[in-house]
Every structure is written in structure tokens, then in C-alpha cells.
Amino acid sequence: MHIADGIVPVSICIAADAVALGGAYLFGRKLEAEEVPKMGLTAAAVFTVSLLNFPLGGASIHLGLFGFAGILLGARAFPVVFATLLFQSLVFQHGGLISLGLNSVNMGAGALAGWLIWRALLFAPSIIPAFLAGFAGIFLPALMMAAEFSLAGYGKGIFYIMMIYLPAAVIEGILTVFIIGFFKKSRPELLSRGKK
Numbered sequence: 181m182h183i184a185d186g187i188v189p190v191s192i193c194i195a196a197d198a199v200a201l202g203g204a205y206l207f208g209r210k211l212e213a214e215e216v217p218k219m220g221l222t223a224a225a226v227f228t229v230s231l232l233n234f235p236l237g238g239a240s241i242h243l244g245l246f247g248f249a250g251i252l253l254g255a256r257a258f259p260v261v262f263a264t265l266l267f268q269s270l271v272f273q274h275g276g277l278i279s280l281g282l283n284s285v286n287m288g289a290g291a292l293a294g295w296l297i298w299r300a301l302l303f304a305p306s307i308i309p310a311f312l313a314g315f316a317g318i319f320l321p322a323l324m325m326a327a328e329f330s331l332a333g334y335g336k337g338i339f340y341i342m343m344i345y346l347p348a349a350v351i352e353g354i355l356t357v358f359i360i361g362f363f364k365k366s367r368p369e370l371l372s373r374g375k376k
Contacts, residue, residue, distance in 0.1 A: 182268070182283055183325060185276030188332045197281030200262055203288060208259035215256060218370070222249050223260045227268065241348050246287050247317025248356050250294030251310070252363075252370060257291035258284075286324045290317040294356075306364065306371070307357050314356025319349040 185193075226245050233240045249257040262284040268274040275283045294313035301309040322345035329338040363371055 182265075182275035183279045183286075183328070185278045188279060188282060188328055190278060192328065192332065193278045193282050195281075196285050197278075200281035200284035200288070203285070204259040204262040207255040207257075211256075215253075219253060219256055219260050222252055222257070223264045225249075226261065227264050230264075230268065230274070231272075241344060243348065243352050243355065244287060244290065244318055244321070245314075245352070245356075245359075246290035246321065247294030247297075247313035247315070247352065248359055250291040250296075250317065251298045251313050251356070251360065253291075254295050255292065257295060258288040261288045261291050282328065286321040286328075289324060290319075290321040293317065293320050306360055310357045310360040311353040313353075315349045315353035317349075317356070318345055318352045322349070 222245075226249055229245050230242050233242045246257070246261065249260060253260060262280075265275060265280060265283050265287065269277055269280055269283075293316040297313045297316055298309045301312070319342075322342060326339045326341045329341075360371065
């Protein structure tokens with residue numbers, strides 16, 4: 181899911197860099213000291229799970245926990261995703277520095293979608309928004325990446341990537357349900373369904 185430098189035109193990457201920097205600033209401002217440990221632990225979880233790759237449909241994919249990050253952090257998940265991707269690009273060359281904004285917008289959108297789903301489905305038992313948040317956390321970035329590749333001239337066949345990420349999104353949804361179930365038993369105060 182990490183787009184490397186040179187795959188998407190630089191003009192698109194620069195526009196995405198501006199959006200990602202603006203988003204990281206907007207969603208990261210007025211940070212309270214007690215939020216920092218939760219953000220750091222979430223960043224570590226997102227970073228670690230993305231290092232576990234497995235083959236699927238002729239590609240190598242990984243989970244992201246973006247939906248879970250959105251549930252736990254709300255809009256603060258966006259700067260966490262940005263910082264995690266920056267570190268990954270510098271240390272492991274996952275993605276690139278020019279495409280950092282593009283990757284951050286894609287995966288950050290998955291985290292924000294997870295947050296919005298978690299907040300919107302207040303009437304539903306937590307298992308439903310947890311699954312949908314986890315699913316959207318992976319599927320939305322994959323959809324955005326396919327659209328960006330199509331805009332860059334790779335053709336509509338690139339949407340085949342959606343078939344690769346569909347099972348990953350289901351797995352991510354199920355994993356998110358189990359994680360949220362654990363948190364409901366151990367630290368329910370971390371799972372606010374109101375505004376963040």
C-alpha cells in the first residue's frame with residue numbers, strides 16, 4: 181500500500197504533501213500532555229503491524245490498524261499515521277519522501293473514516309462499527325491508491341488491486357473487533373464514542 185517515489189507524478193505528490201502537512205498540523209494542534217502516551221503506543225502498534233507482510237493475490241500486503249487508530253485517537257490518528265509513515269520511509273524505505281504526503285493522505289483517510297464510523301454508529305453494538313472501521317481503514321486507502329494510479333495513467337485495470345485488499349480489509353475488520361473487545365474489558369474509558 182506504500183506508494184514509492186517515481187510511481188505517481190511529482191505534481192500529484194506535492195499537492196498531497198501540502199494536504200498531509202496541513203492535516204498533520206490541523207489534527208495535531210492543541211495537543212494535551214495526556215494524549216501523547218496513547219498516540220505513541222498507537223504509532224508503535226501501527227508501525228509494528230505494518231512490518232508483518234504476507235502474500236495474497238500475487239502481492240505482498242500487510243495490515244495497518246488504521247481503523248483502530250481512528251477509534252482510539254479520533255482525528256489525532258492522522259498526525260500519528262503521518263509520523264509513522266515518515267519513520268518507515270526513512271528507516272525501511274517503505275514508500276518515499278516525495279510520496280510521503282500521498283501515503284499519509286491515503287492511510288490517514290482510512291484512520292479518519294474509522295473514527296467517523298465509530299462515532300456515527302452510536303446506536304449499534306460496538307462489534308458493528310468496530311468491524312466497519314477496521315474494514316474501511318484498509319479498503320479506503322486501497323481505493324484511493326487505485327484511483328491515484330488510474331489518474332497517473334496506469335489504466336483502469338489497476339482497480340484489480342481492490343480484489344487483493346478486500347480479504348485484507350475483512351481480516352482487519354475482524355482483528356479490530358477482537359482488539360475493541362479486549363479494550364472494552366480492560367480499558368473501556370479509552371473507547372469514547374463521542375466527539376474527540
